[in-house]
Amino acid sequence: MLTIGPGYSPDYLLKEVATGRENYYTGAVTDGEPPGRWWGRGAEQLGLTGLVDAQDMRAVFERFLDPRAEGFRDPARWDEVATLGHTGRRFKTEEELYSLALEQEPNASPERRAELRVEAGKKVRQNVAFLDVTFSVQKSVTLLHTAFNAEEQKARTAGDVETAEAWGRFRGAVEDAIWAGNNAALEYLSKKAGYSRIGHHGGAAGRYVDAHDWVGASFFQHDSRDHDPQLHIHNPILNRAQGPDGQWRTLDGRSIFRWRGAAGAVAERTTEERLSHALGVRFATRPDGRSREVVGVAPEATALISSRRRDVTAKAAELITAFEERFGRAPNGLERDRLSRQATFATRRLKTHDGETRAQLLDRIDITLRSEVADGLAGVARSALDARGPGPSAESWSPQAVIETALADVQSRKSGWTRSDLTRTINAALPDHLGLADGGDVAKLLDELADEGLRYAVALDAERPGASALPAELQLANGDSAYQAPGGQLFATPDQLRTERILVAATADRDGPALAPHQAARFLEGLRESGIELGVDQAAAVRGVLTSGARLESLVGPAGTGKSFVVGTLAKAWTDPALHGEAGERRVFGLATSQVATDVLAGEGLTSRNVARWLATQGRLAAPTAEAGAHSEDSAWRLRAGDMVVVDESAMTDTAAMAAIHTHVDNAGAKLLLVGDHKQLAAVGAGGGMELLAGAGARYELADARRFTADWERAASLRLRAGDERVLADYHRHGRLLDSGNPEQAEASASRAWLADTLAGRRSLLLVDTNERAARLSAQLRAELVRLGRVAEQGVPLGLHGTYAGVGDLVEARANGWHLAGVEGNRRGPINRETYQVTAVRDDGALEVTTRDGQPIVLPADYVAENVALAYASTVHSAQGATVDTSHTVVTPRTAPSALYVGMNRPGRWRGS
Template identity: 30%
Template structure:
């Protein structure tokens, strides 16, 4: 991704960027300094919000101005505070257990990095070409920033940020850098967007909505790419092309035509720096010893080079003209003349770029269909950002005449794709065109964010409905329940394991059910395989051998399933390919062709001997084709077990269920939705689980330690407290990346050497390659691996006898000596030296079979197999697991999978930012290991089914929590207008000072609530507080305190369960929206009450016990209505406690409403003759003063 995003703290701010740039506090530099200074160029101001701080676009960023804005939140010139003062840094436990400070967010670093081929062209070009490429980069990033300003950069207001409010634009400082940590050319710009922005509605300073900005980053990255290639095409005549990877484990790339892949690799990674240092060490060794070193020695020297090149980023910047000379020399040394590279790249294109008028509605609609289909293939639901990103990818080879043309084209395609999609939520409010800025954002209500509009596809909904219908279908094959119960009591697995209680119950529910579809869900280590083996055994005992079919999402996992359950298995994609997909279609065509020839022969009046033989061969062919097709067809009374079902896409499950239904078979899904999800649109297994349609296994058996069994379940749920559990048992290590790589490797290696099975899990492929290379070098050193005769692998490394290698592609033509084929994920030990043709002999580690791998397969689809990624670790069980964690690399699901592989122990090694890489930054402001793990647990990667998302969206859109927050926001505007008018009338000199007070929002909220109770008393409290300020007194805070005291005294006069009132307003737009919201609140209150009284939920039984009331008691229904409304208002989902648990921090209204309901519950109990002791309600906490919405 060419655009990334990161938060910056107020303590660190942009210090690390300013550190390596020229400063312009004194004078403006000459343009030649760009090439000759030992620093990066000074930053420049960007953004439409610059007038708010009296700065101009492209003006130089000075140290003083940047620190004032980003670190102190102040106007760079006047020193005035831009809104509230940044929150004081909080103290947490930091590195080595020492206290550390966490600062407020100063801004967001959007880093724009050009594709590697463009960096290479820039590095090798003359100063004139450098300027043009840099200008194209700046044009693209500024157009992208302007686009984000109109669609993503805004602020939020109201409770929970319910309203999306326009700002005048971003205030950003852009810093150009041109090299990577290792000194390779890497042209990139840090665009640091201030977390301060000025509201359009009233000019007030506030903070940005970071959630929308983060969601827009991928689309921004794709948009920037398109704009950059457009600009280079216009300015330099370049062409871009898709590069097909040489290895099956790499992705396609898009680079400039004329810049060779080998040249890109020269400047692309740290491995090249290691190569250079290794070559130097080998040369020195040869000079010293007078001979060429052996391969084993070379590997040791390469390991030495790897360690010696681990350095922090060089902060003594080398002048660009010096770097250019070095880069050109490196290119020449690799056989690439810089001038020839330029000549091959520049002025290639003679195609006229596209304008918005060149496309018609037919093309837009057609392209939008492609975009929608591609997104629907990968996602169950999507938003506009997803469509724009996909539109840019689809149109990657299309060049546009101007940035406006590209934006218009992408918008048109995305809009058309939305129209071809099915909306899952709606824009709830219609507003007139004259609506004021405080009520509208991008042409819609502030409560209706366009990018939050979610979509799905008709095919997704149809497939999900088919799956759920199969679960409710009760005419499928099944066994007698009594027979099943007796057999399960006697069942013993191949491993000698009897079924435990919940395993028996799950197996019984599946076997005795007539449903076409059943599911078993269980966390890692709960005995899903044991339960499946019982189901398989009883099913075949009743319906016959071979009536159970095993499927899994990958060939390797299908192979494991087959060995564990002793049945024929395959992967889902292969089954669908052969049963109803292209495989079946090819056979059908062959059958038709052979049948036509056979029929023609039969109609011949005379058949000689040769013709009869031909007919026999055709008959044999027809028989073989039907026999082959029959192998891939389901039959009546069969059971299809799909293991790791969360990784199977929705359309695949629907297709399999369709086959099963037609054949009279049954499907059983087994897996864990909290583990890895489907690559394509999925979420069905989680949906079945959350709707109570799956049998659950909850008892963990895998781990040796009891505490780890409980901890794994907390980890699965994303419970942050689990971090302390693993830390207390010394399962977490932390430090720099290099230190953690060493630590994880050493512990894994020690376990292997003591005879334990162990897995080493890395966060990315580069780290996997580094660990693989290190493991190989160590084994060469002990003589376990022969490095003298090797073969090349797809990861750029080599393998010799004794090495462990990993296959990365299924190939059914490569068979072992048992007739089994090679699978993606198969580990193999190289058993001999390479053969003359470059092939190698190996022994599979899963079944012990011998196998021959050819040179081409090795070069394209095999890598060293000592370390692995989390994605490839699911389904593996070993003695110990060692997992490396880097910030932003893992989701909760990936971390959970990684930390549940080892039976005896699972260890995490957390890579913290190295302070040496952030010179000038207070190390305490960098994220520590707890913060990094917290971030991992907070990122849920599992997808939800479209039906489930639709229901969630409907509930959220119409909940009292949201509606009352919307009402509060509108009432706050009305109250602000009202109280401002009163203050202007009585004490106009106090208006400005009070509005600038940090207590203004809270005071307005208090005024609005108090004025609707008793406007006269509220007005008196306001008048009493409007005495002249003495300089030290905060008038707004004093008035707030008086109003809240009055509000507490009169609060009991309000009735719960009524629509809140608001102060009057003379604004038509505001009154119209207020009335709409109030009507929705009235409707929702009625719906909540009806639902609660019609459905006996668990909390109602507790409430009945607490009060002693019965359904026919006159006070029961009003109490249930108000408790149900309270639960909906405060998002309480605890099924047992009527009022939920008291939150650690609740606003005054929450505390007050809870207290009043508790009093009613107590009163009802005291007045009801009963012997039932009430269950204790949660302890009341002291009310916390309400903080009004930040206006």
């Protein structure tokens, strides 16, 4: 995995990491990590080579001083030393901003002064001094390295120098492979994304210049913040580079982020090929397809060294028992605390080794592994080496097949994708072993395959007029136009464009089923007489949809405007036989990507089904009669002319699924209505279909936010939807947005509030940015519920996130399991993102659960191991459309605007960081 983040100060790397564990593997030094190494052609040109000196790095990375200038080595003279370009803007500090605010409000109350202090902190801006490019290897590679290191230490302690050196060579080979992957990624990034911007980029005058000679440093780290083994390399890249004209300018960060995926592919594949060649170990793609792992390193073992992703309350006692058996005594307070770190999730903390030597760390990990892995670390080393076989050999593969697979994959993920996106999917489509001896040709191979793949794609953004005739001074070194964002061109497959064109063309058809205007008027009048008063916008939408005759149209509405109510009203009118005369029976079917939205449609009276399941049903109905006959319940879903199909939360339905739905609806002579809000969460795959169709065809938009009782919140929600960040001050003033400091404090505050609401009997949501955060917080909350006696401590492992679930736990399905209908008496199978309460745990790892409406389901052990997660915390994708009593959302700088909008339109409070 390759991550990129902005950096403002190198203090973390210098103080917490580079404190000089030169004898790291002997345990002679008890804190810190190996010193950093200078990297990059730019660093060499400045005379920065070898190990990183802390004073030099601060001078360059904090003050942008030129190492070649006189006085560079003397901090007392730094004010007179020349700089590498400009040193950035001088921004006001928090104190200065606060003082200015007090000058404007000298009579502010203590409460208002506290608000002003918070606002001042939020307004503080900093110059980005560097970009931290971090390469982190798979857990199986880290564990293999840890096992080799443990065997090395064991042999050295026993006085067997020869054996220790042999294990040391194995350990060194892993490190060399990681360094090779890291450096290959940096070289690739500097070549593909090394650019600066000059001119005015808000108009047509801005252009790019080459800036490939980077100044960087690399810091090898062995552990995570939670003291788990995790090999990774931090690479701070100075946010300055020298252009062809000799000027030093800031790097174009957008280009670097754009190429991250491809560079990550180069890093991981180079590491794997290098390691396979050096040691003969084999890699195999994981069942989830997300990465390749070392064959012979058990997934159970890697899960045990991921304490931030596990709830091991049941394992804490086992670790303590193992300690007692080994040392013949109970652990003291400090030792018990260290063992407990492996059994519970702790609040994220600054990286520190707490005086723990490398030998102690290895001993701790070995104890942890022995609870589930035979012989602990020694067993890991032996099993990986035993799995080598006669030696890896390059697998035969077809470049054409790889390209076709990659194109299908990248197109399924995004409606418009970049060359970097394609390169990443090509890497995933390649066989597990390529036979590249030193891994040095990985980048070249991926580039060649990407070149070939783009021959089958269509560029979505047209070339600027005259770009091909630009003079040399307006071209980049690679021949591209200086006015085109490097790597920013978007592509799509011809099939994707054809699908979009067909959908757009369908919005012009007006020969579909409809009611006569007088029939719609009679229906609306009947509603008024019965006491149901529609808003002006709602009545206009109902009248338009019923009478337009459009075969495909859209109903757009911000959160809280009553989309579901309007859909229910439309269904009543469409299915009312009194309005149709001799038109025959008309039906309305509701579809949604998420089960939550499907349940909402069912609550409005529509016959509803999950999109994936409905498409599967339609596929069976289109099959030969004999095959379809085996599914008699499918016949009720066969479409007829005059039916209406409503797709709710349409923005979350990917374009391919939407096209398939349209095909079935169009073939039957039915009507398709897309309902949702393209400003909310988008599809996980290639989305954008609803926004495209809403802009092209008939579109009815609801404007009045009715969900909210407070007038200020109605207006605020619409401003938030429009992207007006100033509206956050309104939420803060009304106590709906709490500044909790850093993300960890925000998570802790939201978790406590969620727990209090849950214990009080309220249905509450705890929403976070990522599945990883959700897994960590869910595990923490489970531990607390176990302590309170609300959940059984003993349970079965959930392999998806390395957690456990017992009786009383709330769990969530992460994959549809239609094939489980009928198994163990199940009336139906589990549905993706549906939540259940665990009622029983079976010895084989299966779970007996109940749905929210009390329906029992048995989840087999293999499904539980791969597709079930704890559901105490979740992402907003699980929450969109959910009706709850309270919600608590953790908002961070990484929270997407669409996710913020969805989260902040649920009842509750939001913690910002």
